[in-house]
Amino acid sequence: MTTTLYLASLWGPIIIAVGVGVFVSRSYYIRIYRELEKDALSVLTFGMVAMAAGIIQVSVHNVWGNLPEVIVSLLGWGLLIKGTAFIVVPKLVDMSGDWAADSKLISVVGGFMLLVGAYLIWGFITYLNFFGPVESREELGTVGYVVMSAILLGVGVMMWLLSSGKLPAYIIEEDDETQG
Secondary structure, three states: OHHHHHHHHHHHHHHHHHHHHHHHOHHHHHHHHHHHHHOHHHHHHHHHHHHHHHHHHHHHOOOOOOHHHHHHHHHHHHHHHHHHHHHHOHHHHHHHHHHHHHOOHHHHHHHHHHHHHHHHHHHHHHHHHHOOOHHHHHHHHHHHHHHHHHHHHHHHHHHHHHHOOOOHHHHHHHHHHHHO
16 A cells, blocks of 8 residues: 555646646647647657556556555556557547547546546545554644645635636636637
8 A cells, every 4th residue: 555655646746737737728738739749759759758657657556456546556557558559559649639639528637637636635645644654643633634625625616616617717728729
């Protein structure tokens, strides 16, 4: 479980940051994808790095016990499969990426990323608070647990507001897409 906690503490913040970025700067992420698909060397390099990172994670963590272990294992396998696809079938990846960029799927993926990232972080904190070594429980305490839960609740509310178009960043984002 220690490896799962370590990898969850790495994946969680990254996934949340990208999930928030997808909502706040959707056109930026679409532009990144569009620029990436134009440069074959970048696609190959991304594929090799993703495949190597996936192989490393799968070789270190391929555990299918509880939900956090399954999520972390799926992230490693997903990275390995995505990297392999970028190397072996880049045109298929490009076509599916075009379809995703042109559909409303980006918001769904962004929301899913926020939920998974929040779960990994919350699960990590919860585990340390209730089941971890005594030293870590004393550092976090009840107040820390309540604060972390409030932050994650705030992330959920922000995700809902962004997806429903009630925050200015989403409105500005839509304006950027129409101009570009």
